[in-house]
Amino acid sequence: MSLTGNDVLAGKGDFYTRHFQPTPREDTLILNMGPQHPSTHGVLRVMLEIDGEYILRAEPVIGYVHRMQEKMGERLDYNQYLPNTARVDYLHPLAWNWAYVGAAEKLLGLEIPERAEYIRVITCELNRISSHLLWWGTYLLDLGAFTPILYAFADREKLADILQRITGSRLTFSLYQIGGCKADMDDRFIRETKEFIEYMRSRFPMYKDLVTDNLILRKRVEGIGRITREECRKYGASGPTVRAAGLDYDVRRTEPYSLYDRFEFNCPVYEDGDALARYMVRMQEMEQSLEIIEQALKQLPDGEIMAPKVPKKPKPPSGEVYHAVESGRGKVGVRLISDGSAVPYRVKLRSPSYSNLSLFPCIAAGTLLADAISILGSLDLVIPEIDR
Amino acid sequence: MSGLCSLIVGLRITGHNFFRPQLTVHYPREEVTNLDGFNGHVELVPSPKDPMLPKCIACGTCARNCPSQCISLDFEKLEPATQEGEDSETGGKKKKSRKKVTRFTLDFNYCSLCGLCVRTCPVGSLRFSRDVYLAGFDPREFRLDLLERMRGQADSKGDKG
Amino acid sequence: MSEITLNIIRIWAGLFIILSFISVNAIILVYLERKIAGHIQRRPGPFEVGPHGILQPFADAVKLLGKQIITPRYADALLYWAAPILSFAPVAVCFLPIPAGPHARVLDINVGVILILAFSGLNVLALCLAGWGSQNKWSLLGAARNIAQSVGYEIPLLLSVMPILMLSGSLDLNTITQNQGGWPWEWYAFKQPVAFIIFFVCALAETNRAPFDLPEAESELTAGFHTEYSGMGFGLFFMGEYTYMIVVCSMTALLFMGGWQGPFAPGWWWFVPKVYVLLLIMMWIRWTFPRVRFDQLLNVSWKWLIPISLVNLLATALVISLCC
Numbered sequence: 001m002s003l004t005g006n007d008v009l010a011g012k013g014d015f016y017t018r019h020f021q022p023t024p025r026e027d028t029l030i031l032n033m034g035p036q037h038p039s040t041h042g043v044l045r046v047m048l049e050i051d052g053e054y055i056l057r058a059e060p061v062i063g064y065v066h067r068m069q070e071k072m073g074e075r076l077d078y079n080q081y082l083p084n085t086a087r088v089d090y091l092h093p094l095a096w097n098w099a100y101v102g103a104a105e106k107l108l109g110l111e112i113p114e115r116a117e118y119i120r121v122i123t124c125e126l127n128r129i130s131s132h133l134l135w136w137g138t139y140l141l142d143l144g145a146f147t148p149i150l151y152a153f154a155d156r157e158k159l160a161d162i163l164q165r166i167t168g169s170r171l172t173f174s175l176y177q178i179g180g181c182k183a184d185m186d187d188r189f190i191r192e193t194k195e196f197i198e199y200m201r202s203r204f205p206m207y208k209d210l211v212t213d214n215l216i217l218r219k220r221v222e223g224i225g226r227i228t229r230e231e232c233r234k235y236g237a238s239g240p241t242v243r244a245a246g247l248d249y250d251v252r253r254t255e256p257y258s259l260y261d262r263f264e265f266n267c268p269v270y271e272d273g274d275a276l277a278r279y280m281v282r283m284q285e286m287e288q289s290l291e292i293i294e295q296a297l298k299q300l301p302d303g304e305i306m307a308p309k310v311p312k313k314p315k316p317p318s319g320e321v322y323h324a325v326e327s328g329r330g331k332v333g334v335r336l337i338s339d340g341s342a343v344p345y346r347v348k349l350r351s352p353s354y355s356n357l358s359l360f361p362c363i364a365a366g367t368l369l370a371d372a373i374s375i376l377g378s379l380d381l382v383i384p385e386i387d388r
Numbered sequence: 389m390s391g392l393c394s395l396i397v398g399l400r401i402t403g404h405n406f407f408r409p410q411l412t413v414h415y416p417r418e419e420v421t422n423l424d425g426f427n428g429h430v431e432l433v434p435s436p437k438d439p440m441l442p443k444c445i446a447c448g449t450c451a452r453n454c455p456s457q458c459i460s461l462d463f464e465k466l467e468p469a470t471q472e473g474e475d476s477e478t479g480g481k482k483k484k485s486r487k488k489v490t491r492f493t494l495d496f497n498y499c500s501l502c503g504l505c506v507r508t509c510p511v512g513s514l515r516f517s518r519d520v521y522l523a524g525f526d527p528r529e530f531r532l533d534l535l536e537r538m539r540g541q542a543d544s545k546g547d548k549g
Numbered sequence: 550m551s552e553i554t555l556n557i558i559r560i561w562a563g564l565f566i567i568l569s570f571i572s573v574n575a576i577i578l579v580y581l582e583r584k585i586a587g588h589i590q591r592r593p594g595p596f597e598v599g600p601h602g603i604l605q606p607f608a609d610a611v612k613l614l615g616k617q618i619i620t621p622r623y624a625d626a627l628l629y630w631a632a633p634i635l636s637f638a639p640v641a642v643c644f645l646p647i648p649a650g651p652h653a654r655v656l657d658i659n660v661g662v663i664l665i666l667a668f669s670g671l672n673v674l675a676l677c678l679a680g681w682g683s684q685n686k687w688s689l690l691g692a693a694r695n696i697a698q699s700v701g702y703e704i705p706l707l708l709s710v711m712p713i714l715m716l717s718g719s720l721d722l723n724t725i726t727q728n729q730g731g732w733p734w735e736w737y738a739f740k741q742p743v744a745f746i747i748f749f750v751c752a753l754a755e756t757n758r759a760p761f762d763l764p765e766a767e768s769e770l771t772a773g774f775h776t777e778y779s780g781m782g783f784g785l786f787f788m789g790e791y792t793y794m795i796v797v798c799s800m801t802a803l804l805f806m807g808g809w810q811g812p813f814a815p816g817w818w819w820f821v822p823k824v825y826v827l828l829l830i831m832m833w834i835r836w837t838f839p840r841v842r843f844d845q846l847l848n849v850s851w852k853w854l855i856p857i858s859l860v861n862l863l864a865t866a867l868v869i870s871l872c873c
């Protein structure tokens with residue numbers, strides 16, 4: 001049953017509806033792109049005020065997937081918390097793993113062996129490709145094309161096979177450990193990764209022909225949802241969203257961590273700030289990830305994968321540290337505050353989708369409903385990451 | 389005009405894909421072949437001396453380290469004299485009384501496959517299985533009795549999964 | 550008296566045959582659609598129910614028939630239940646003047662084209678009732694989109710049929726088919742390629758098929774106008790959509806592709822494959838392209854299709870008046 005304005009003013013409807021509903025205009029429709037919706041990726045509720053097809057106001061409501069990840073961080077060991085970080089963003093879990101493990105290693109003052117660093121770079125970039133592939137497939141599904149998602153998943157299956165052998169999982173990989181990596185890459189992994197690079201390069205032209213050059217898609221995506229650099233700075237957005245708006249900020253370039261200063265790769269930056277720019281940035285990032293993996297495989301040294309003398313139950317000295325990495329969505333940060341015991345005092349997870357979602361209300365105002373879907377899809381949000 | 393050509397190109401690609409082989413593994417007619425390294429639920433490793441007994445020394449490290457408290461085990465103390473069925477891979481420890489594990493239960497409903505139990509076991513008595521074909525109607529079916537599983541594997545000559 | 554009775558009996562018998570034809574076709578089409586979708590996406594499609602999933606549509610039908618009939622509490626029950634019936638019933642009538650063979654026609658009427666176009670317009674009303682009667686804002690949006698879309702695309706549809714009418718000089722579908730020849734180069738599709746393409750595009754839009762399926766856009770409007778329907782209500786909409794697809798493809802085959810004519814031995818065995826080829830192309834298009842945005846949809850119709858079809862019509866009229 002749909003609530004009428006009088007019902008809401010009389011006190012029915014939930015908290016958010018009551019605060020959103022009162023509007024000076026009589027002829028607009030208040031719509032709930034509710035928690036159950038096929039194209040809010042995850043459980044996101046967006047309240048919309050619509051005039052015909054034009055959106056006047058939009059307000060997202062989050063918290064439907066709150067899993068108390070940060071609270072669990074205060075209860076679990078440093079080693080026990082690691083699978084949690086993989087589940088915060090299930091599409092790019094290795095980035096979250098890396099952020100957490102890097103923060104703990106900073107606190108403990110550990111030096112990671114080179115081979116472990118290379119393994120981290122290679123697997124994280126493979127995971128980035130997998131994350132962008134899924135984004136691509138689901139974005140097109142939102143726009144109404146039912147086939148590309150299955151082509152993307154076929155490629156992701158190959159990635160899952162490769163990473164399954166060393167991590168043991170196909171989705172929420174948890175390969176890193178405080179002090180290094182859990183498992184080493186063998187020849188088979190290297191061989192399969194090289195084959196995958198060739199295979200993926202041969203798939204990109206097909207994606208371009210089928211989707212990127214498609215007239216209907218271009219009309220849906222060009223000029224939609226322009227973001228300016230000031231808006232990006234205001235909301236603290238990061239990732240491909242801001243690189244498409246002209247802001248050249250990539251954590252791998254601006255605050256290099258690990259070995260990223262050894263590789264030559266481009267961070268694509270576009271000036272338009274519309275959905276097409278965000279689309280192209282992500283497609284090109286996939287190609288650049290392949291470049292990074294190729295260079296890393298060439299430079300791969302032999303050696304240990306774990307630092308020597310890593311305590312089994314780490315008890316870092318008191319202090320606080322912040323470590324940020326670049327995930328498929330933007331800047332992932334973990335702030336660890338330790339009080340000297342085996343359990344952290346505070347784990348703060350900074351998720352990029354939260355800041356990126358804040359961009360949505362100001363760019364969705366004045367667009368069509370179909371465009372709002374397109375914008376939401378192009379921002380590449382993962383709702384569990386927002387709610388943590 | 390080039391836009392309309394792009395539509396035809398797109399049609400050609402999907403038409404071409406129509407005739408290409410399928411990528412699906414038709415379970416149950418075919419089975420998944422690449423399970424190397426896959427982390428199914430953990431299982432007990434049999435002792436080399438007697439496949440019906442695990443290497444486990446019932447120290448409880450795995451149960452203490454598990455973030456979700458999935459593992460629970462019961463043990464009974466043995467006199468130092470009756471050490472036949474035990475393996476002595478804890479070499480170095482001068483414990484007087486050995487423990488024998490009598491029940492080893494894993495509640496797979498809550499397991500997050502972190503592998504801490506496997507890594508912190510001092511004798512290496514746990515490993516990941518390749519059990520992927522899990523389907524059940526009841527959470528009780530997933531409270532796995534790992535001792536029974538290991539004995540069943542010893543009977544059927546250690547068939548994994 | 551007896552002739553009227555004979556006609557009435559003929560119509561009733563014809564309707565019976567048509568309904569069975571529609572049902573069989575709906576079953577085949579549902580299966581074909583899912584299989585084609587599966588193979589385009591490199592997966593098997595329905596496979597378990599019956600060998601290679603042949604019995605899947607029967608399972609779907611049993612499921613739809615067996616579901617509980619629910620009317621939303623604040624929905625207007627009369628409008629809510631009139632909508633699926635109104636969506637399905639007129640489409641069956643559209644089959645009456647369609648000749649499947651030189652003598653295989655239920656109703657010998659000489660205004661067949663107008664009959665079909667008139668009854669297909671009732672679909673808009675049905676969706677309108679569905680959207681309003683569901684008391685659901687999403688359904689309302691879907692219905693509003695559908696009205697604008699249908700109205701906008703009826704005009705180019707008519708405008709692209711008119712050159713054919715001028716070329717053949719009659720509204721009778723049998724006459725139009727007879728005026729074409731058996732070989733592909735004698736079809737009207739070659740004499741009026743622009744009209745052919747415009748007619749096909751408008752056919753896609755009228756049947757709410759992708760890339761014009763905004764009224765039932767699953768990822769935007771949570772199933773659009775048929776959000777609140779389940780069970781047989783949805784089943785009727787579904788059947789209505791597939792039947793309408795067959796009607797429109799039959800029209801295309803008759804008007805532009807020579808209908809039941811072939812290089813030799815004219816009959817329904819030429820007509821049915823042509824219809825199915827067109828249906829396969831419709832499905833192929835559906836699984837390839839993303840959805841067109843609503844205002845772009847209207848733009849395409851009002852800014853492109855109508856002017857082009859008008860120019861085509863005027864050019865055809867000019868050529869005909871100059872040549873004969």
